[in-house]
Amino acid sequence: MDRVVSFTTDYGLTDGFVAACHGVIARLAPTVRVIDVTHLVPPGDVRRGATVLAQTVPYLPGGGVHLAVVDPGVGTARRGVALATPGGLLVGPDNGLLCDAADALGGVRAAVELTDPAWLATRVSATFHGRDVFAPVAARLATGAPMAQAGPAIDPGTLVRLPDPVVESTPDGFVAEVLTVDHFGNVQVAASADLLAPLPGRLHLRPQDTESVRVAVHGRTFGDAPVGGLVAHADSAGLVALSVNGGRAVDLLGVAPGRLLRVWAAPADEVPRATRP
Structure with missing residues (x-):
């Protein structure tokens, strides 16, 4: 059975960014259900996105794929990653966005860097990894493709974490x-x-x-x-x-x-x- 994909971004609702990502998922995984968490995270506000995601994932269907993109460093050396937890998978930038949600789902058990070209769009835009990197990976994971095929394993201890709030x-x-x-x-x-x-x-x-x-x-x-x-x-x-x-x-x-x-x-x-x- 295909997994549910949840989708969280700062893309807003006035452009076609969200629809483009939905379209990529629908092409690769037409039977997958997508639950939009929010697309109104303030632009570039990784902390807000991380908080919303972490407080929402415990109430979403178990074993799902959680696609999250609040990515002010898109196109830079920051990594794209997929994380496996006891409660589901997370896909997005390695900038602190995913780790609190991973903890809420039981902690990171394995992580990979998203580097395999076969899992990505044929041409990857430097400024739209949500469409060309993260959405294709989330779709493939939702249909049961093994996360290990998306790229090399990385040490979960190297994942970027946001500072603990005071x-x-x-x-x-x-x-x-x-x-x-x-x-x-x-x-x-x-x-x-x-x-x-x-x-x-x-x-x-x-x-x-x-x-x-x-x-x-x-x-x-x-x-x-x-x-x-x-x-x-x-x-x-x-x-x-x-x-x-x-x-x-x-x-x-x-x-x-x-x-x-x-x-x-x-x-x-x-x-x-x-x-x-």
């Missing part, structure tokens, strides 16, 4: 790096929800390099804060997220991925309001 416990809370901001303006930070669990019902939030302190409810869901107010909660990925009931936390906090956010206990009588300075 997470530091403090006596009264924690400091954590902003990982992502979703479509709704919710701010996800790198801290595990376990760090939030012992904190009281009122919290202070301060973005890095500012004196601006916001007050948030420690809640379970958005409605635990008053309308327009902030709530800190465990999100669906088991991480700490900041949301606004009826609004956008990213706008209220003025943060972006990579920035640090300090979270600590606030006095019990502090009232969470969106307008608080």
Whole structure:
């Protein structure tokens, strides 16, 4: 039976890039089902792509092929790779995009560099490896072709990994790096929800390099804060997220991925309001 292919990119939806890759897969593997994860990763944002991929693959069909292309180094010396894990295969650039997802699927058991011309397009564009390298490989893997035929084995220990995001416990809370901001303006930070669990019902939030302190409810869901107010909660990925009931936390906090956010206990009588300075 053919495997499902998931597809994650920063290609956007205004050009034909996604369709071209779908077309390559359909030509080589016409019975394979493709699940589009997203094509709206911010251009070149490898961290965002890696985070979305890692948080999504555990919920996709087991044993699938996960094609991901966020590739600002396309055409350079960076490697194209395929990775085997207990939960499926991953295909894409060796720039840190794939490793978190590989860990979520049980860890890399084998890896190859994509160098066999027979697995690639007849002519490979220097700027569109998604179409000419990664999509053909994903299609062939989805039909059961052995990964070892795609190119020479490489040491999984040599794969490029993104730096670990900053997470530091403090006596009264924690400091954590902003990982992502979703479509709704919710701010996800790198801290595990376990760090939030012992904190009281009122919290202070301060973005890095500012004196601006916001007050948030420690809640379970958005409605635990008053309308327009902030709530800190465990999100669906088991991480700490900041949301606004009826609004956008990213706008209220003025943060972006990579920035640090300090979270600590606030006095019990502090009232969470969106307008608080």
